[in-house]
Amino acid sequence: MHKIDHIVNLLKDYLTGDLDVQQANEVERLFTEHPSLRKIVRELDHENNLREALHAYTELYTNTFREREERVLKDVLSRIKDESRVSKPSFIWRRLTIYASVAAVTIAVLFVAIIRQKKTTVSPSPSVEEIINTFTPGGNKAALTLSSGQQINLSDTYSGIVIDSQIGYEDGTSVFEEGRIAEDEVLTLSTPRGGQYQVTLSDGTKVWLNAESKLRYPYRFSREVRNVELEGEAYFEVVHQRDAPFIVKTAKEKIEVLGTHFNVNSYQTDINSTVALLEGKVKVSSGEDHNTVLKPGQQSVVSRGKIEIRNVNVDECVAWKNGEFMFNNETLENVMKKVARWYDLDIELSSNLKDVEIWGSVSRYDNFNTVLKLIKMTDDRIRFEVTGRRVRFVK
Template sequence: MGKIGVSIIKINYANSYMLTIEYTVQLLKAYVEGRIHPDTHIELCQLFEQHPELFVQVDRLTDPTHLEAVLLDYKQLYTPAYRKQEQRVLDRIFTQINEEQVVRYKKRKRLFVRYAAAASVVFVLGVGLWKFTYKPTYTEAQVLEKAQDFIPGGNRATLTTSDGTRLDLNEEHIGIVMGGDIKYDDGSVLLADTESKATFLTLSTPKGGQYQVVLSDGTKVWLNAASSLRYPKVFGTQQRMVFVEGEAYFEVAKNKQKPFVVQTDKEKVEVLGTHFNVNSYTEEKESKVSLIEGRVKVSVDGMRETLLDPGHQSVVSGQRIRVQEFNVEESMAWKNGEFMFNNENLGTALRQVERWYDVDIQVDPQLAQINLWGTVSRMETFDKVLKVIKMTDDNIKIKLDGRRVRLMK
C-alpha cells in the first residue's frame, strides 16, 4: 500500500486516545483483501452502516492501493475552515458513485443492520473524524486497565562530567544550554563555571527519558530514550566532534571552517551545517542516518563512504552501507511526540515502545514479522499502544506480568 503517512490527521476525543486516518486505511484494506467482513467485524459493520457511500466506493475496489486516493481527500477537512469545507469535500468524493451502485448497496445494507443494532461499541463520526474501538473480552479489558498504569516517558536525564560530577537533571525542564555556566532552558544555572573544570560531558537518558541540549557552538540536539551524547564543553579549533549511542536528532549550526562530526560505534557522520537524525542503538542490527536538509557524508571504518541528499538515509549493517529514501515524518515522529508505524514489523516497532515506557516486551516468533500500521501519541498511557496492536490483529493475546508484556497467538 502506498505511503500516506506524509499527511497525518490526528484525532482527539473524550479519553484523549490519539488516532489517525491510517487506522481507517488499515481497516478498509483488510476488507478489500478479504481478511475481515462486516458480518463478523463490528467496527467495519458500523463504518459501512453509518456511511453507505463509503461502502459503495470501497466495495468496488480490487486494488487496496487505491484506498489512498479515496481517503486522502479527507485531509482537506482539517484546515481552519474545515467545517465550511466538510460538505463540499464529501460531495466531491462521492460524486463518482452512480445510482446503480447505490441500489446494489441498499440491497446488501439490510444484512448489516442487525449487527449494528447489537453492537455495544460506540462509533462516532464528526466532521469527517472516525473513532474506532474494539470490544475486548473480560480478560483483555483487565489487561488494558492494568496497562493504564504504565505511564509514558518524560524529560529525564543525567549529566556526567569528566571530573566525576553526576547531576540528575530537573524533569520540569526540557533541556540544558552550554556556555560558561551550564544552564537550564529557562536560564537558571545548573552548574556554574567555577564549580567544575570538566572538559567533556555526557548527557544520558534512561528508558522512559528524553532531553535536549544546546552545544557551545549553538547546535541543538534532541536525545531519545536510552541514549547518550558525549561532547566537549567547548569545541576545539579544528572540528566539532560528538559521540552518540542510541538515537539523536541534530540541528547543526553552520560553520564551514569547522566541520561537525558525529561518531557512533557503527559509522561516522560529517557535516558543515544541516538537520539529520541518527538511530544507532547497539541492540539493533542496522544503524540509520536520515537527512532532513543539507548534505552529509557517512563512512564506515574510514573506507566505505557515501554522500546523502535530503530525503535519503544511509543504512549500515556490519561493514555494508546502502542508501535509500525514507519517510521524513516517520523518522522525526519520536522528536515530534509520536510513534509512527508505517508497515513496520512488530518486533522492531515494539523495541521503540519498550524504551519509552520502560517495559519488557516479549513477542512470540510467529508474530514478530506482522506489520504494524498506525500512529499514537507518545504522551498516551501504554494501553493505547496495545489497542493499536489489537487493531492490527485482533487474534493477538496480551499477557502482563509486572512490567513484562507478552504478545502471543
C-alpha cells in the same frame, strides 16, 4: 449433616442464580425465619460479589471451617442428649428437628460470613487492564556526567539544558556553580528508558536525545573540528561553520557535516544503524572502504559494516522528536523495541509475530493501552500477557 448440606447447597445455588421456583420459595422462607442471613446476603449482593462467593466458598471450605461445623454439631448432640434424660421420645425427635435446623442455619451463616470477611480483608488482585493503565509514557529525564564521574540528575521541570557562559536550563537557571567547569571538560548527557532531553551545545547546535541514549561532547568545541559521540538515537540541528566540520561518531559509523538537520539511530543492541537527512548534506562512513553522501530525503542503513541508501519519509524518522510514534508497515519487532524503551517495559514477542507489519500513529504521551489498541487493529487475534512490567504478545 443432610440438612446442613442442603441449606449450604441452596445458598450456593442462590449465589449463582440457579434456583428453580420451589428452591426460591424455600430460600425466601429461610430468610424470613432468619433475618440475619438475609442481611448478610443482601450486603454481598450490594457489593456485587455474589457470583464470586461460590468460588471463594471452594477455597474457604478448609479444615478450619469443618472444625467449626463439627463444634456446632457436637453442641446440638449434647443438648439432645441432655433432653433425652428428662423427655419423652416424641418430644426428643421434635427438639432434634429444631436443633438440626438451627445447626444448619448456623453453618450456612458461618459460610456466608466467612466469604464476607474474605471480601473485606483481602484486596482483589488488579485486573490486566488496571495494570496496563499504570504503564505511563516517558518524560523529561536525564543525567549529566562529568569526566570525574560526578553525576547530576537534571530537573524534569525543564526539557533541556543550554551551554553558554555556563551550563543552565532554558530559563537561565544554573545547573552547576559558575566557574566549576573547565574549558576542556567532556560531558555526557544520558537518558534512561522512558526519558528524553535536549541540549544546546556551545556552538549553538541543538540536539534532541531519545530514550536510553548517551551523547558525549566537550564543554567548549575546538576551532578546527566539533566532535561528539552518540549511543542511541538523537536528532541534530547543526549550526554551519565552514572551517569546523561537525562530526558524529557512533559504534557503527561516522557522520561528517558542515551544517544540516539529520536523525541518527544507533543503538548497540540493534543490528542496523541509520542516518536520515532532512536538510543539507552529510557524509556517512563505515570502516575504511565504505562511505556515501546523503541527500535530503535519503537514509543510510549500516549493517555489518556495509552501507545501503534508501529513500524515506523523513517525517517518520523524526516523529519521536515531535511527540509521536509513526509506523508505516514497520515490523512489530522494531515497533516494540521503540515502545519498550519509551514506556520502560520488557516486551517479548512470540516468533510468529515478529514480522507482522504495523501501520498507524499514536501520541508518545498516550498511555500504553493506546499502543495496544493500534496493535489489535492490525490483528485482533493478537493477545498479550502481563507480569509486572513484562508484556508478552502471542497469537
